[in-house]
Amino acid sequence: MRYWRKPLxxxxxxxxxxxxxxxEDRCKGCGFCVEYCPKDVLVMSTRFNVKGYHPxxxxxxxxxxxxxxxxxxxPDFAIFxxxxxxxxxxxxxxKEAAN
Amino acid sequence: MKTxxxxxxxxxxxLDGDFACGEGAMAAxxxxxxxxxxxxxxxxxxRISARFPMIGGTFIQMEDELASMAAxxxxxxxxxxxxxVTSGPGxxxxxxxxxxxxxxxxxxxxxxxxxxxxxxxxxTMVGQGDMMQARWGSHGDYELIxxxxxxxxxxxxxxxxxxxxxxxxxxxxxxxxxxxVGHMTEKVVIPPADEIEVVPRRLTDKKPxxxxxxxxxxxxxxxxxxxxxxxxxxxxxxxxxxxxYPVMSVECQExxxxxxxxxxxxxxxxxxxxxxxxxxxxxxxxxxxxxxARVTRTAIDMARRDGLKVGFLRLIVVWPFPERRIxxxxxxxxxxxxxxxxxxxxxxxxxxxxxxxAATRHVPHGGGGVHDPSSIYNAIVGAVK
Amino acid sequence: xxxxxxxxxxxxxxHPIAPFLRMDRIPHIWCPTCGIGTVVKCFATALEGxxxxxxxxxxxxxxxxxxxxxxxxxxxxxxxxxxxxxxFATGLKLGRPELQVTVFSGDxxxxxxxxxHFIHAARRNIDLMVVLVNNxxxxxxxxxxxxxxxxxxxxxxxxxxxxxxxxNLPRLAATCGATYVARWTCLHIRRLTKSFSEALHRKGFRxxxxxxxxxxxxxxxxxxxxxxxxxxxxxxxAEIRHGADLRDLEIAFQDxxxxxxxxxxxxxxxxxxxxxxxxxxxxxxxRPMPPEGGWIHA
Numbered sequence: 096m097r098y099w100r101k102p103l104x105x106x107x108x109x110x111x112x113x114x115x116x117x118x119e120d121r122c123k124g125c126g127f128c129v130e131y132c133p134k135d136v137l138v139m140s141t142r143f144n145v146k147g148y149h150p151x152x153x154x155x156x157x158x159x160x161x162x163x164x165x166x167x168x169x170p171d172f173a174i175f176x177x178x179x180x181x182x183x184x185x186x187x188x189x190k191e192a193a194n
Numbered sequence: 195m196k197t198x199x200x201x202x203x204x205x206x207x208x209l210d211g212d213f214a215c216g217e218g219a220m221a222a223x224x225x226x227x228x229x230x231x232x233x234x235x236x237x238x239x240x241r242i243s244a245r246f247p248m249i250g251g252t253f254i255q256m257e258d259e260l261a262s263m264a265a266x267x268x269x270x271x272x273x274x275x276x277x278x279v280t281s282g283p284g285x286x287x288x289x290x291x292x293x294x295x296x297x298x299x300x301x302x303x304x305x306x307x308x309x310x311x312x313x314x315x316x317x318t319m320v321g322q323g324d325m326m327q328a329r330w331g332s333h334g335d336y337e338l339i340x341x342x343x344x345x346x347x348x349x350x351x352x353x354x355x356x357x358x359x360x361x362x363x364x365x366x367x368x369x370x371x372x373x374x375v376g377h378m379t380e381k382v383v384i385p386p387a388d389e390i391e392v393v394p395r396r397l398t399d400k401k402p403x404x405x406x407x408x409x410x411x412x413x414x415x416x417x418x419x420x421x422x423x424x425x426x427x428x429x430x431x432x433x434x435x436x437x438x439y440p441v442m443s444v445e446c447q448e449x450x451x452x453x454x455x456x457x458x459x460x461x462x463x464x465x466x467x468x469x470x471x472x473x474x475x476x477x478x479x480x481x482x483x484x485x486x487a488r489v490t491r492t493a494i495d496m497a498r499r500d501g502l503k504v505g506f507l508r509l510i511v512v513w514p515f516p517e518r519r520i521x522x523x524x525x526x527x528x529x530x531x532x533x534x535x536x537x538x539x540x541x542x543x544x545x546x547x548x549x550x551x552a553a554t555r556h557v558p559h560g561g562g563g564v565h566d567p568s569s570i571y572n573a574i575v576g577a578v579k
Numbered sequence: 580x581x582x583x584x585x586x587x588x589x590x591x592x593x594h595p596i597a598p599f600l601r602m603d604r605i606p607h608i609w610c611p612t613c614g615i616g617t618v619v620k621c622f623a624t625a626l627e628g629x630x631x632x633x634x635x636x637x638x639x640x641x642x643x644x645x646x647x648x649x650x651x652x653x654x655x656x657x658x659x660x661x662x663x664x665x666x667f668a669t670g671l672k673l674g675r676p677e678l679q680v681t682v683f684s685g686d687x688x689x690x691x692x693x694x695x696h697f698i699h700a701a702r703r704n705i706d707l708m709v710v711l712v713n714n715x716x717x718x719x720x721x722x723x724x725x726x727x728x729x730x731x732x733x734x735x736x737x738x739x740x741x742x743x744x745x746x747n748l749p750r751l752a753a754t755c756g757a758t759y760v761a762r763w764t765c766l767h768i769r770r771l772t773k774s775f776s777e778a779l780h781r782k783g784f785r786x787x788x789x790x791x792x793x794x795x796x797x798x799x800x801x802x803x804x805x806x807x808x809x810x811x812x813x814x815x816x817a818e819i820r821h822g823a824d825l826r827d828l829e830i831a832f833q834d835x836x837x838x839x840x841x842x843x844x845x846x847x848x849x850x851x852x853x854x855x856x857x858x859x860x861x862x863x864x865x866r867p868m869p870p871e872g873g874w875i876h877a
Contacts, residue, residue, distance in 0.1 A: 170616025225873025268670025
């Protein structure tokens, strides 16, 4: 990010980072997440999921800021983001869903 | 178990049938009533609205009968015993949610103080024309229970029984009064609270994770879970499985509907209730219910004075119909005489069960008044020939 | 920093909303690009962040696409008859006053067949939260005209275009006596969630209208594209005007949609009025229904 002057607390501010988790086979290809991701992290893939829809895929890995917009806007509960653990720490525990 | 004494107005009273019915409900532990005014039933809720605030009950006059029945079903799902009160036109409106109560297996009582029909009919005058509607009113296949009192005292006693039956079989019970019994004032004895037995809601003791709202486990009806107790159950008017989830398949429909029918049909002998008098050895048996039963007694006395062997069978529980008994009697009597204040409704059931082995003479009356006993007497005499 | 995509062979990580859903019934039946799922997610997020005991939250739905919401939420859930969700919910609330009851149903169900119940529950200020998902049509049954269908819009029973005036629902709710009235589209996920959160902590008749796309019926019959095209339309034509004059909230066909919170006030609820009045008139003789419900059993 470019600043016209350095903020006084620049060493305390961190930009969040997130990992996008896509539950592909639940996706119905509506395109809301792709359309409204503020960082344009997602595109519609050309793959088909098991139902014949094109799920989204992450193209700008690293740009996700864990805003959770995709998670909120997805009508099929097929996508969410989790905070990326800071460098050096183990990845957060992810529980397996009974699906 | 014994009832809550707060609702029991012990003593000897001079009450009309409507008031007695309201007292019966309160004595039975009913604490939620939603209703809409309709003659001749309104006195029931007027009584209840006056007494409920003192006994911890909630009465709400809803905007129409559809809402009343919906609210009764909703309140029943909190475990609170619930009731609504109406007459013919309102009964028709309630049918949708009576079906919902039947499908969701919700205990509740619907009081219909019958008046002349069809449609607006005779608002202040007696009829008995809703008897078939009580059984078949809502669409689809289901079974329920209907009762008919013949006096204010019975209106009190049988309302308590109606609540008990609704809890035992998890079914809406139609309490089919008529305007005459509803508006007639007689002595009503209300016993002390510890003499009144009520059937409590059969709550589950399973943990939420193990609970399925429509699992039978060999019982007549499933165990109940109250909304708000943490069971997070789902129930629906759609055809559903044990989990209460909608399933659209032939198998599920069969399972679901069979259960709704079987729980009454297979237990009919425990539910059926009649009062018989000199039926053994009779040539003719008169079958009647409600106010007509009282008129019938005069006609029977007239016939017996002529030396005729006349038996009397009074229906207290009208649905399920006492099929087995009627079939049994059909082989032994010449005829059944069925007076009703309608053009033949329960008489059709009698005729069906008699299956031609005995004649069935119905004695119709369009409504607006009770039979002249001589019309019943003439039918008896004609039947004996 | 990676992305995890799950295909059927790989175990599926749990979606954050899973504790609020009946996961054994997911995937749900709503169409691709339907917005109802988004509204459910916002509602569940609001519940998660609320102070409410979820065992005491009950959800009641009617019939229709939105009426299926009760079937997917892991609360005490009731899928009732068409239009009767509000009186059913009234019975639940009055039968066990400590319950927090939410009605979640569609525009046809709540303002059409359920219209009478809607206005009376608002009049009485029954303590209910009513979420009305408005897709301008009777979708489940194949796209018939609804009381909210805008003038000139096509539907299966108005094949030449609608000539009936539609409802202005926030105005109707407020006029009848609702104490919290808001409208959002399902695109406004954050503001909608905030509205839900606010309303969950209020008392009285709370009404939130959520405009959502219906791709399969409304959009298709009117050639408006997919649900995504409708979301883009909401993006360009929704105007947020808190406290707007209720008369300005009409929705014409493919025209601006005024969103915001229009009313947020306190008024004694039906139960509070009842308790106050009986307390005053009957004094010590008054015995209110206990919060856990009427006398139940041994």
